Amino acid sequence: MSDDLKILEDVANSEYKWGFVSNIESDNAPKGLNEDIVRFISAKKNEPEWLLEYRLKAFRHWQTMTEPVWPNVTYPKVDFQDIIYYSAPKPKVQLDSLDDLDPEIKATFDKLGISLEEQKRLANVAVDAVIDSVSVKTTFRETLLEKGIIFSSFSEAVHEHPELVKKYLGSVVPYTDNFYAALNAAVFSDGSFCYIPKGVRCPMELSTYFRINSAGTGQFERTLIIADEGSYVSYLEGCTAPMRDENQLHAAVVEIVSHAEAQVKYSTVQNWYPGDKEGKGGIFNFVTKRGICLGNKSKISWTQVETGSAVTWKYPSVILKGDNSVGEFYSVAVTNNMQQADTGTKMIHIGKNTSSTIISKGISGGRSHNSYRGLVKINKSADNARNFSQCDSLLLGDQCGAHTFPYLEVSNKSAKVEHEATTSKVGEDQIFYCNQRGISTEDAVGLIVNGYCKEVFNQLPMEFAVEAQKLLAISLEGSVG
Amino acid sequence: MLTIKDLKASVEEKQILNGLNFEVKPGEVHAIMGPNGSGKSTLASVLAGREEYEVTGGEVMFNGEDLLEMNPEDRARAGVFLAFQYPVEIPGVSNANFLKTAVNEVRKSKGLEALDSKQFLKIMQEKMKLVEMDKAMTQRSVNEGFSGGEKKRNEIFQMAMLEPSLAILDETDSGLDIDALRIVANGVNALRDGKRSFIVITHYQRLLDYIVPDFVHVLYKGRIVKSGTKDLALELEEKGYDWIKEEVDATLNA
Numbered sequence: 001m002s003d004d005l006k007i008l009e010d011v012a013n014s015e016y017k018w019g020f021v022s023n024i025e026s027d028n029a030p031k032g033l034n035e036d037i038v039r040f041i042s043a044k045k046n047e048p049e050w051l052l053e054y055r056l057k058a059f060r061h062w063q064t065m066t067e068p069v070w071p072n073v074t075y076p077k078v079d080f081q082d083i084i085y086y087s088a089p090k091p092k093v094q095l096d097s098l099d100d101l102d103p104e105i106k107a108t109f110d111k112l113g114i115s116l117e118e119q120k121r122l123a124n125v126a127v128d129a130v131i132d133s134v135s136v137k138t139t140f141r142e143t144l145l146e147k148g149i150i151f152s153s154f155s156e157a158v159h160e161h162p163e164l165v166k167k168y169l170g171s172v173v174p175y176t177d178n179f180y181a182a183l184n185a186a187v188f189s190d191g192s193f194c195y196i197p198k199g200v201r202c203p204m205e206l207s208t209y210f211r212i213n214s215a216g217t218g219q220f221e222r223t224l225i226i227a228d229e230g231s232y233v234s235y236l237e238g239c240t241a242p243m244r245d246e247n248q249l250h251a252a253v254v255e256i257v258s259h260a261e262a263q264v265k266y267s268t269v270q271n272w273y274p275g276d277k278e279g280k281g282g283i284f285n286f287v288t289k290r291g292i293c294l295g296n297k298s299k300i301s302w303t304q305v306e307t308g309s310a311v312t313w314k315y316p317s318v319i320l321k322g323d324n325s326v327g328e329f330y331s332v333a334v335t336n337n338m339q340q341a342d343t344g345t346k347m348i349h350i351g352k353n354t355s356s357t358i359i360s361k362g363i364s365g366g367r368s369h370n371s372y373r374g375l376v377k378i379n380k381s382a383d384n385a386r387n388f389s390q391c392d393s394l395l396l397g398d399q400c401g402a403h404t405f406p407y408l409e410v411s412n413k414s415a416k417v418e419h420e421a422t423t424s425k426v427g428e429d430q431i432f433y434c435n436q437r438g439i440s441t442e443d444a445v446g447l448i449v450n451g452y453c454k455e456v457f458n459q460l461p462m463e464f465a466v467e468a469q470k471l472l473a474i475s476l477e478g479s480v481g
Numbered sequence: 482m483l484t485i486k487d488l489k490a491s492v493e494e495k496q497i498l499n500g501l502n503f504e505v506k507p508g509e510v511h512a513i514m515g516p517n518g519s520g521k522s523t524l525a526s527v528l529a530g531r532e533e534y535e536v537t538g539g540e541v542m543f544n545g546e547d548l549l550e551m552n553p554e555d556r557a558r559a560g561v562f563l564a565f566q567y568p569v570e571i572p573g574v575s576n577a578n579f580l581k582t583a584v585n586e587v588r589k590s591k592g593l594e595a596l597d598s599k600q601f602l603k604i605m606q607e608k609m610k611l612v613e614m615d616k617a618m619t620q621r622s623v624n625e626g627f628s629g630g631e632k633k634r635n636e637i638f639q640m641a642m643l644e645p646s647l648a649i650l651d652e653t654d655s656g657l658d659i660d661a662l663r664i665v666a667n668g669v670n671a672l673r674d675g676k677r678s679f680i681v682i683t684h685y686q687r688l689l690d691y692i693v694p695d696f697v698h699v700l701y702k703g704r705i706v707k708s709g710t711k712d713l714a715l716e717l718e719e720k721g722y723d724w725i726k727e728e729v730d731a732t733l734n735a
Contacts, residue, residue, distance in 0.1 A: 427569070428532070429569045430569050430570075430571055432529075432531055432532070432553060432569075433565065433568070433569040433571070434571075434579075434583075435530070435552070435553035435554045435557065436529050436530075436553055436554075436556075436557050436562075436563050436565075437557055437579070437580075437583035437586075437639065437643065438554050438557040438558045438583050438586040438587045438590070438643070439554060439582055439583055439586055440554050440586075441554075443582070443586075447571070447574055447578075447579070447582060448571055448574065450573070450574070451571055451572055451573025451574035451622065452572065452573055453573070454573035454574075455573075
C-alpha cells in the first residue's frame with residue numbers, strides 16, 4: 001500500500017525545487033570546441049596518450065557528422081562553439097577525506113537530499129557525485145573494494161584500472177555511433193566507473209548523482225559498468241540542474257557490459273530542469289545508453305522515470321548477443337508545459353532464445369509532445385527470440401500530443417513478437433469518481449497517473465520509487481483543466 | 482438534513498429538472514421511482530455536483546449549508562455519498578489504497594488524524610463482512626475487471642468505509658441477480674442507524690422488498706408528482722406509471 005496522498009500533499013504547490021545555483025568556484029575551459037580544447041581536457045585529467053588519441057579520433061569523426069533531425073522534436077540549433085566543455089569545481093585542497101570537501105559542494109548535495117555521509121550507510125547506497133564536469137566524491141569505495149568491486153569516478157579508473165577502461169571504453173557505444181556519442185567521446189570529462197568481479201553480488205545500490213551547476217556549460221559524462229560472469233549490480237542515476245533561461249546541453253554516454261549469467265539493473269530518475277511554462281530554458285538531454293549481454297543467460301534491465309529536460313532524446317538499448325540473454329526496458333516519460341520527449345529503446349536480438357520486454361508509459365500534459373520510438377530487431381541467428389512490447393500513452397488535457405513509432409525488423413521465422421499500444425485520457429469520470437469520495441482533483445490525477453505507471457514503479461528500488469512518485473506529482477501540477 | 486426547493490437543472494441545454502421539491506430528515510429512507518427519462522439520475526448527479534449538469538434555479542440546503550456552492554469533494558467530505566449507477570474503473574490503484582486516501586481526506590476535513598495502515602486494515606476487515614467481500618477484492622484495482630455485482634457491492638463497501646450522513650443509491654439494483662441484490666440490501670440495512678439518511682433511486686419495487694423505505698416518491702418530467710408510503714411502490718408495480726402520467730399530463734394541459 002503506497003502513500004500516494006501523503007506524497008502529493010508534501011509536494012503540493014511546489015515548483016522545480018532543485019533550481020538553485022551553488023556558489024562554487026570553478027575552473028573552466030574557454031568557450032568553444034576545437035582540437036586544443038580536447039587536448040586541454042585530456043591534459044587537465046592528466047590522461048595517458050591512448051585516451052587522448054581516442055578523444056582526437058572521436059573529435060575528428062564528429063566533425064564529419066551532422067546532428068540527427070529524425071527525432072520528433074523541435075528546438076533552436078545548438079551552437080557548439082558557444083559551450084564551455086570543461087568546468088570543474090575548484091578544489092580548495094587536495095581531497096583526502098570527506099572533511100576536505102568544499103563545504104559549498106557538501107551543502108549543495110545536502111540541499112538535494114543526497115548526503116554523501118554516514119546516513120547513506122544506513123540506506124545502503126554508495127554514491128558517486130558529479131558536479132558539472134567532474135566527480136567530486138565517491139562514497140564507500142573501501143567497503144566495496146573488500147569484495148573486489150571497483151566503483152570510482154571515470155578519471156580515477158583511467159589511472160587505476162587502465163586495462164579495464166581501455167578494453168571496454170567504446171565497446172558498446174563506439175564514437176562512430178551517432179553525433180552526440182562522438183561529441184561525448186571527444187570531450188567527456190568525467191562520470192562513473194564500475195566493475196563487479198566474477199560471482200560477486202554487489203551488496204548495496206550504486207548510485208551516480210549528476211548536477212549541472214555552472215552557466216554556459218555542457219555536461220558530457222561517461223559511465224561504464226562491467227558486470228563479470230555471474231555477478232549482479234543495481235545502479236541508480238539521478239539528475240538535477242539549476243533553473244536558467246538558457247538551454248544547456250547534456251550529452252552523456254552510458255555503456256553496460258554484462259557477461260555470462262551476470263545481471264545489471266540500471267534505474268534512472270531524470271529530473272533535469274525542464275524550462276519554464278513558456279518553454280524558456282531547460283536542459284537538452286541527448287543521451288546514448290546501451291548495454292550488451294555478452295554471454296549465456298546474461299541480463300540487462302533499464303528502468304527510467306523521465307520527468308525533466310526541455311528536450312529529451314534517449315533510447316536505452318540492449319544488444320542480446322549471448323544465448324538465452326534477457327533485455328528489459330521499463331519507462332515512464334512525463335512531459336508537461338512545453339517539454340518534448342522522443343524516447344524509447346532498441347532491443348537487438350542476436351543470440352538464440354533471447355527475450356526482451358518493453359513497457360513504456362508516456363504521459364503528456366500542457367502543450368507538450370511525447371513520442372515513443374522503439375526498435376525490435378531479430379537477427380537471422382536469433383532462433384526462438386521473443387519480444388513483448390506494450391506502449392501506452394496517457395493524455396492530460398487536449399493540447400498535448402502523444403506519438404508512437406514502433407519499428408520491427410524480423411529476419412528469423414521462429415521469432416515471436418507481440419506489440420500492444422493504447423492511448424487514453426484521464427477521464428473526467430475517473431476524476432469525478434475520486435472527487436465524490438472526497439479526493440481533490442489534483443490528488444485524483446496523481447492517484448490515477450501513479451496507478452497507470454505502477455508496472456514501471458514496481459521495477460524501481462523502494463527508495464527510488466517513492467522519489468519517482470513525488471516527482472510525478474510535481475511534474476503534473478497544473479496539467480489538467 | 483436535506484432540503485431541496487424548486488430545483489431546476491439542465492444537461493446539454495436540455496431542461497431535466499423542473500422545480501423539484503423534496504425534504505429528507507435524519508434517519509429517513511426515501512425511494513425515488515419514475516419512468517425512464519424522468520430525471521432520477523440527474524437528481525443524483527446534481528446532488529453530487531457533476532459538472533455537466535447545470536443548475537438553473539432553486540436551492541439545496543444540506544445540514545444548513547448551501548450544497549450547490551460546494552465543489553464535489555467538499556460535498557463528499559461533508560457527508561454526501563453517491564453509489565454510482567456505473568462505477569468507474571481506476572487501473573493500477575488498489576481498492577484499499579483508494580479507500581485509504583478517501584477515508585483520510587474525509588477525516589482530515591473533520592480535523593481527525595489520518596489512520597495508519599494498521600488501523601485502516603482493522604476497520605476495513607470489519608466493513609468487508611457487511612457486503613461479504615473477500616480480501617482479494619480489496620487488493621484488486623478499483624472496479625477493474627469486477628463483475629456488475631462486484632462493482633455494486635464495492636460501492637456499498639465504500640459507503641460503509643466513508644460513513645456518510647446522506648447516501649444516494651443510483652439504481653444500485655440494476656444488473657444484479659437476486660443473490661447480489663440481497664447482499665447489497667443487507668449491507669445498506671446494516672448501515673441504517675436511525676441517523677443516516679438514504680435516497681434510493683430505483684426502477685423496480687423489488688429492491689424495496691429488501692430496503693424498506695419510509696417514503697416513496699414518483700418523479701415525472703423533472704418534478705415529484707406523487708408521494709406516499711411503501712404501498713405506493715406496490716401500486717406502481719401493479720399498475721405501471723401510465724395512470725400517474727395521465728393524471729399529471731391532464732393537470733398540465735388544463
